[in-house]
Amino acid sequence: MMAELNSSGNIITVQNISPSPGGFYQDFTEIIYKGSDVTFDRILTTLTVIDFSNNRLVGNIPESIGMLVSLRVLNLSHNALTGNLPAELGGMTALESLDLSCNQLSGEIPQELTDLTFLDVLNLSDNHLVGKIPQSHQFCTFDSNSFEGNAGLCGPPVSKLPCGASPYTPGVAEVVDKPFHHVDVVLFLFAGLGFGVGFAAAILVRWNRVGRWFVATARASRT
Amino acid sequence: MLISSNNLIGSVDLAHFRILSYLTVLDLSYNELHVMSSDNNDPADTSYLAGLNVLGLVSCNITQFPRFLRHVNRISHLDLSCNKISGDIPNWTWEMTWSVRGSYLNLSHNMFTGMQLNSDVVPINTRMEVLDLSFNRLSGTIPMPSSGTVLEYFNNMFSSLLPNWTSYLCQTTYFSISKNSINGHVSPSICNDAIMLDVLDLSYNYFSGLIPPCFMDLSILNLRENHFEGTLPSSIRTGCGLQTIDLHGNKIEGKLPRGLSNCLSLEVLDLGGNRIADTFPSWLRGLPKLSVMVLRSNQLYGTIGDIVGDTKFEECFPSLQIIDLASNNFSGNLRPQWFKR
Numbered sequence: 215m216m217a218e219l220n221s222s223g224n225i226i227t228v229q230n231i232s233p234s235p236g237g238f239y240q241d242f243t244e245i246i247y248k249g250s251d252v253t254f255d256r257i258l259t260t261l262t263v264i265d266f267s268n269n270r271l272v273g274n275i276p277e278s279i280g281m282l283v284s285l286r287v288l289n290l291s292h293n294a295l296t297g298n299l300p301a302e303l304g305g306m307t308a309l310e311s312l313d314l315s316c317n318q319l320s321g322e323i324p325q326e327l328t329d330l331t332f333l334d335v336l337n338l339s340d341n342h343l344v345g346k347i348p349q350s351h352q353f354c355t356f357d358s359n360s361f362e363g364n365a366g367l368c369g370p371p372v373s374k375l376p377c378g379a380s381p382y383t384p385g386v387a388e389v390v391d392k393p394f395h396h397v398d399v400v401l402f403l404f405a406g407l408g409f410g411v412g413f414a415a416a417i418l419v420r421w422n423r424v425g426r427w428f429v430a431t432a433r434a435s436r437t
Numbered sequence: 438m439l440i441s442s443n444n445l446i447g448s449v450d451l452a453h454f455r456i457l458s459y460l461t462v463l464d465l466s467y468n469e470l471h472v473m474s475s476d477n478n479d480p481a482d483t484s485y486l487a488g489l490n491v492l493g494l495v496s497c498n499i500t501q502f503p504r505f506l507r508h509v510n511r512i513s514h515l516d517l518s519c520n521k522i523s524g525d526i527p528n529w530t531w532e533m534t535w536s537v538r539g540s541y542l543n544l545s546h547n548m549f550t551g552m553q554l555n556s557d558v559v560p561i562n563t564r565m566e567v568l569d570l571s572f573n574r575l576s577g578t579i580p581m582p583s584s585g586t587v588l589e590y591f592n593n594m595f596s597s598l599l600p601n602w603t604s605y606l607c608q609t610t611y612f613s614i615s616k617n618s619i620n621g622h623v624s625p626s627i628c629n630d631a632i633m634l635d636v637l638d639l640s641y642n643y644f645s646g647l648i649p650p651c652f653m654d655l656s657i658l659n660l661r662e663n664h665f666e667g668t669l670p671s672s673i674r675t676g677c678g679l680q681t682i683d684l685h686g687n688k689i690e691g692k693l694p695r696g697l698s699n700c701l702s703l704e705v706l707d708l709g710g711n712r713i714a715d716t717f718p719s720w721l722r723g724l725p726k727l728s729v730m731v732l733r734s735n736q737l738y739g740t741i742g743d744i745v746g747d748t749k750f751e752e753c754f755p756s757l758q759i760i761d762l763a764s765n766n767f768s769g770n771l772r773p774q775w776f777k778r
Contacts, residue, residue: 216533216668230717239611239613239636239638239657239681239728241681241704241705243707243729243731243759244685245706245731245761246761257705257728257729257759259728259757259758261637261758262758262759263758263759263761265662265733265760265761265762265763266741266762266763266771267763267764267769268764268765269613269763269765269766269767270766270767270768271741271767271768271769271770271771272768272769272770273770273771274770274771275771276771276772276773276775276776277771277773278774278775278776278777279771279776280776281777286516289763290771295771297693314596321635428442436637
């Protein structure tokens with residue numbers, strides 16, 4: 215906006231001549247968002263982030279964290295947190311990115327986490343989680359990278375076996391077992407071969423002795 | 438004639454406007470026009486619209502600096518931003534008769550490579566309200582007008598400043614040279630020279646040395662990604678007006694100055710990627726507007742947010758929306774009270 219005199223001496227006001235001069239400063243921020251470094255040229259009030267990763271925090275994840283219903287990004291990875299994943303995490307319904315990897319969290323993954331229908335990035339890897347990985351909503355979209363390093367987790371996507379399935383039950387398990395049969399056959403083959411060779415060698419040795427005895431007897435009978 | 442921000446399409450030759458000899462204001466910005474100004478290198482041919490003093494041709498697909506401007510009697514507002522003009526800014530741009538009441542020159546978002554200046558001082562003797570040269574390919578020493586209020590040199594390839602550059606900032610409120618390749622120290626003389634300064638953006642350069650104490654008197658301080666060292670100035674006055682402090686990616690060490698709690702307008706505090714060794718600044722909890730606090734990648738230690746005394750948790754950090762404390766040495770528990778209303 216600016217005012218200028220026109221040729222007849224009247225003041226005319228020029229509006230909209232340019233939106234804003236370079237003189238308007240725009241705040242921006244750079245954060246780790248969904249695993250990569252992202253610069254936001256505008257900081258909208260809807261962008262909400264808690265990143266406490268890579269410290270030495272201990273203890274449980276408080277249940278009250280579920281009250282953060284507007285939080286978009288939660289990163290508590292690379293700490294020493296223990297205890298179960300609170301079911302209340304399912305209350306953070308705006309959450310787009312949840313990273314709890316590299317802690318000492320235990321117990322099962324609560325079914326309530328499937329209520330996080332905006333969740334795009336999930337990382338629960340390298341903890342002590344056990345049991346069945348929930349299989350609905352957004353959880354169908356996460357691959358094994360989200361869960362690896364938890365020896366006690368079962369079911370897709372970490373293993374093709376359904377939870378509780380023993381490798382010796384028929385059906386799906388039998389297909390998985392085939393390589394073991396193959397190894398057994400080879401083992402038996404070698405065992406049989408070894409037995410055969412040993413038997414043949416024994417016979418040969420004996421045959422030699424029998425031969426020598428036969429020759430000696432024949433010579434004796436001639437004389 | 439103000440016809441900006443429409444959906445006008447087609448080509449416009451400004452030479453066709455020559456019969457409008459009394460035209461003083463022309464704005465064709467933000468249409469879908471291809472604007473040109475035909476001339477045959479004949480001075481008689483280029484002297485039209487001589488009465489013009491406000492010209493806005495933003496985003497008009499211009500490829501050549503309009504030569505008729507050379508013969509304009511008195512210009513106060515020239516906006517050629519967001520076009521495709523390459524080569525030098527012609528030297529007569531600086532010799533035009535600029536308005537004594539303050540002028541506006543915006544040549545940003547083009548492909549200018551030079552300025553045809555004899556010295557590194559912009560020879561416009563009247564006050565520049567705005568000089569915006571951002572988003573070009575200008576190199577060498579940053580040219581300074583003798584008196585400018587808003588000076589924007591963002592995103593060029595400038596490599597140095599005049600030795601006495603701070604002495605040109607006595608009328609300046611906004612100074613940005615972000616994203617260039619400038620090294621050296623900031624002389625403490627800036628505290629005596631730049632008395633009007635409100636916004637300072639030196640981010641993404643190679644500045645080193647100490648942070649002058651008067652930087653804490655600004656509204657916006659952006660020194661992001663430089664090599665500034667030493668501690669943060671502790672002289673933060675009671676009426677501190679800082680809204681943004683971005684010192685991310687420098688070599689700042691020592692403790693956080695407790696005077697930051699005086700900065701009641703503070704909205705963005707980014708001190709990430711430095712060498713600050715201190716405890717969690719729970720003493721900032723009363724700042725009513727603080728919405729972004731990034732302290733990642735420092736040497737902070739102790740527990741997070743232990744509130745002593747009778748302060749209620751719900752009164753702490755009332756506007757905080759981004760808190761990034763990653764990669765420090767914080768210990769202790771996550772407190773259930775942090776997350777409760």
